[in-house]
Amino acid sequence: MTDEPKTQLHHRHLEQARAQVIELLTRQAVERELVSKSEGHGGQDAVVSQLVARQQQTALQQRMLRFHPADIAFVLESLPRDAREMAWALVRPERRGAVLLETSDAVRRNLIEDMPPGEIAASLHHLESDDIADLIGSLPEDIGAQVLERLDRADQVEVRSVLSYPDGTVGAMMDLDFLTVRDDAALEAVLRLLRRKKKLPAETNQIVVVDRGNVLRGVLTLEQLLLSEPEQSVAEVMTPNPQFFYTDDPVTDAVAVFERYDLISAPVVNQHMEVVGRVAVDDIVDTIQAQQERDALRQVGLREEEDLFAPVWQSGRNRWPWLALNLFTAFIASRVIGFYEPTIEKLVALAALMPIVASVGGNTGNQTMALVIRALSLNQLSGPLLRKMLIKELLIAALNGSVWGSVLGAMTFMLYHELPLTAVITAATVFELLLAATAGAMIPVLLERFGRDPVLGSSVLLTAVTDSMGFFIFLGLASLFLV
């Protein structure tokens, strides 16, 4: 990051400082609204309060200067839209790019809404080209294209090259700013080279070693550089077979490898083993965190991260696809019940008991599914292991179906004093749990086999199955044996 203050607030004080700034800004936004309403009346009061407001704003600007861009982003995300606009105006133009880099996509789009493309391009000027590419990639396509055209010629070329890698590949996430040295250089020469620079790229824990043709030969850690004799050559000291990535490796692989081998950074090569970039652990941490947030929202059908302060209409529609799907599957379950209306008419207790069977099935299926999704994401489910796991889950379902089906049977008997009904609900619970375990194990496996993300939508599909089939099993058994 450019020109960031070296001295920052300690994180404990920071939270208070942020909260104060947020409160001040929120209050000011309210006051400004009051002032603009009373402006018609004019008068000295308005002039005075405007003066006070201006003083406060200068003080606020001073305070925000000590904030890291990530903290300014936090403040912006926590503010309602009118106060957010005021706060954005207080951020110096040369820091805006760094702040935009740290906000969520939704808030970023809100912030640049009113900025002309030329101004956006100017605010990105201080950033590295891979960061510019990230930002442009997150903008609406037409705006992104306009901003791109207004960048420096050199930036444009680099940004276009990063944008050419598909989303979710290492190529799209790599840094372009990194150090390389030749393997036949002496350490002394490397040290001289470094001293001539004022600053190394962020997260530089190692220097990439290449040959004459820019082909990866190894990595030289700063530690090796510091601890070895200056007369030695790079090739003697370096680590010769480091972990590296191809530009088309999926990001998920990079995350796994960084975690497994505790890496700080790793070189990225093209198909000819020529070094074209570098991945660093800070991008990995961001990726994991973003993934985690996205998964939590995606599981309940919220596709994108939502701006907490987006208009109601926009947020409401964001939730429609999932609601529609849910309504559709619930409707199918309802038709299963509708089919058995005559049976229910004769024994209305069935209506009260059927949701219990469906609910316990959903619970069991979800537990199995969580375990299978975890095993899938760890690559731990090959063919024979899958069969073994399915058998185990079926045995657990049989065990728990018998135990908790009997409990449910006992409760039913206490309420209705009917042995046949008790037998039917116990049997239905066993069958439902067996079916739920099968569905819970197979749905994510099948989704993955058809090239889909096993997390997205698996829960709706499962509930659709456990609800419909739960009603079918219970009411079906009842219509056969009770009515």
Place this chain on the structure above:
Amino acid sequence: MTDEPKTQLHHRHLEQARAQVIELLTRQAVERELVSKSEGHGGQDAVVSQLVARQQQTALQQRMLRFHPADIAFVLESLPRDAREMAWALVRPERRGAVLLETSDAVRRNLIEDMPPGEIAASLHHLESDDIADLIGSLPEDIGAQVLERLDRADQVEVRSVLSYPDGTVGAMMDLDFLTVRDDAALEAVLRLLRRKKKLPAETNQIVVVDRGNVLRGVLTLEQLLLSEPEQSVAEVMTPNPQFFYTDDPVTDAVAVFERYDLISAPVVNQHMEVVGRVAVDDIVDTIQAQQERDALRQVGLREEEDLFAPVWQSGRNRWPWLALNLFTAFIASRVIGFYEPTIEKLVALAALMPIVASVGGNTGNQTMALVIRALSLNQLSGPLLRKMLIKELLIAALNGSVWGSVLGAMTFMLYHELPLTAVITAATVFELLLAATAGAMIPVLLERFGRDPVLGSSVLLTAVTDSMGFFIFLGLASLFLV
């Protein structure tokens, strides 16, 4: 890590290599079982196949020597218990500690089941004391105590000090192996000191700077050390106000700060600002990943990570508390329906329609809840913002209730051709969504306010509310206006 091979397989080849080893071991375990069954018959066949097996094992041991401990842990976790036992026997004693460090808790407990405490202590001998503390903390208490007694005296003291910090604090996760220098030293002296060491602690990107009393003064990055003139003093070159942590800071704070400021490592101090440890980014990455896995399992009520190959009985019981809770809440919802049995008896269509209302409510509530939990974890919900968000969610619920309630009403009319029933289901949907939004917003907030984790159990509580109240609203309205 000690004595790890410098040259490792590239991650692309590694996956194949692991899969091959897993397959070989699984097959061998099956063969061994066959041999032991046919042993009664004795004869040359058995001797030959034992010889072959021994040769294969030596080959396997050679291959696993090239694996990183994390990869061996992966292999062990992917193997059924009999094959896992065979594989564990192939791991050299001096590498076992490093492997144990990388396995899940459940698999770790399985591996040490048959090891006497002395042997466990011996296998931990090569590890750093903070890693030993992590391992001992994850063992059953009595075994942990026995292992602790058998450690070297020096290790014992350090391990006990780490174990004295409560779980979930920075003190419990920090490393004890790190470098410090005095602020009045010259860089030259620091360089000499480093050259005398053969190796720096893992993830050393900076050296902690202290004064005479071991009080934190700043950090000196390797970059600053490399780029500055050797005659300068540490104090002139260092970063004077670095981010640091207190031993009692929660780990979640450390994760947030590392992510926000892209840290690689940071010093840890006690209440007197004396440096006592260091946190590095690899621990942060592990923490985030573990958190992510745990959350996914906890959401469906699986408390601990489960060993895929644990016995059925053990895995089955692991799921009981949640199943019992689910049965209990489903039973309450069932009693709500039971109360309206006379109403259903008169209009059996209600039985078929009521699950739709409850299901759409559950969906809406879960969406609101996911957003609120995210905002809570980002610390973005103070008092006035909470009110603002609740109002917004209620407006969304009113909008979506009207839209999708009307759709549901239209479907109901097509099926049953009854206008009053159509009106009731539309109204019930609107009320249910308003209630679901309120519950979805308030449940995590209340859980947090009472000092509970807002993720754990929130989903059960929500479904309990949306189901019971959904049935109550719909059947209540029906009993008032239809029957």
